[in-house]
């Protein structure tokens with residue numbers, strides 16, 4: 001009987017939702033690194049809801065914080081303040097080292113705010129008419145028009161043109177191409193410290209530092225999109241800290257809300273100061289329930305989870321390199337940082353995902369040939385080992 005419940009939900013979904021997504025699984029609850037479907041079957045979540053559920057599913061501290069806040073006050077507009085949103089911003093600015101935060105509801109909104117802030121800063125603070133952006137091939141920054149226009153994946157643009165004008169894309173890692181693309185109208189360069197959706201590609205050695213000086217020379221801002229890589233996932237609070245640089249604007253979301261929708265832009269006093277009343281706003285941004293979840297999540301990060309991401313990340317990479325060594329004809333490369341790891345295959349990655357699901361493991365992909373693993377930071381080593389055994393099983397089956 002229960003076997004038909006998932007099928008029933010999926011059939012109903014197919015009748016009422018626009019067909020953007022084609023899920024094959026109905027999930028009902030989660031605990032730590034595991035989720036359970038409508039039939040009670042358990043899955044190891046090695047994708048963490050696309051790098052969102054870093055603290056595991058239903059972490060008791062986050063659940064308690066949300067329950068408490070939703071019973072007190074669930075929403076106020078930004079015409080009023082709540083202490084919980086201020087406390088979140090205090091904690092976030094303290095942990096990130098950036099003194100100013102703007103709160104929103106998603107990654108794409110954080111990017112959108114960053115692009116708008118860069119233009120406004122050029123015009124209002126510097127009196128320069130800078131409105132162009134330099135972004136990278138294979139980048140991903142979101143799906144609203146501004147962020148989509150910066151996204152360097154033509155298949156995501158298809159059918160939505162014309163895009164926002166003034167964006168140029170250059171190869172990731174190519175500093176000469178960046179310097180050529182920069183000009184007196186450039187407002188900002190936007191870059192991921194590890195390209196996530198574009199195939200889990202860490203910035204080449206020295207690239208981010210080179211971008212920093214290219215932006216300084218050109219008089220434009222550097223925006224680092226840490227939506228996927230931030231919040232400790234790579235073993236530092238931000239992935240760009242591995243490279244010792246300081247961006248002008250950083251965007252975060254995904255794991256920030258501890259599983260609830262929270263995004264943020266972080267910046268300096270000087271740049272943040274141009275967002276005065278009336279310039280940019282959002283109804284839900286800084287929502288007290290979501291901020292309570294984010295505050296609890298940041299508390300957990302401070303308890304050693306970032307170090308855990310670093311050490312477990314090394315272990316995961318080592319395990320996957322073992323798979324590569326045993327299957328050199330199937331695995332091209334293992335790469336990533338911390339608990340964001342990609343395995344580039346010689347075969348298409350997408351068909352492996354449903355097969356791994358049958359074996360009880362949720363995997364992701366990033367492009368046609370790359371399996372993406374972004375487990376919760378609370379995952380344990382035995383689960384990683386079990387998950388990697390499934391990875392090896394499914395890639396070998398395809399032969």
Ligand SMILES: *Cc1c(COP(=O)(O)O)cnc(C)c1O
Pocket residue numbers: 106107108109111140141142143192196197225226227228253254
């Ligand atoms: C997921 C992602 C976004 C978009 O975030 P949404 O919350 O889906 O809007 C932007 N940039 C990067 C690097 C991402 O990984």
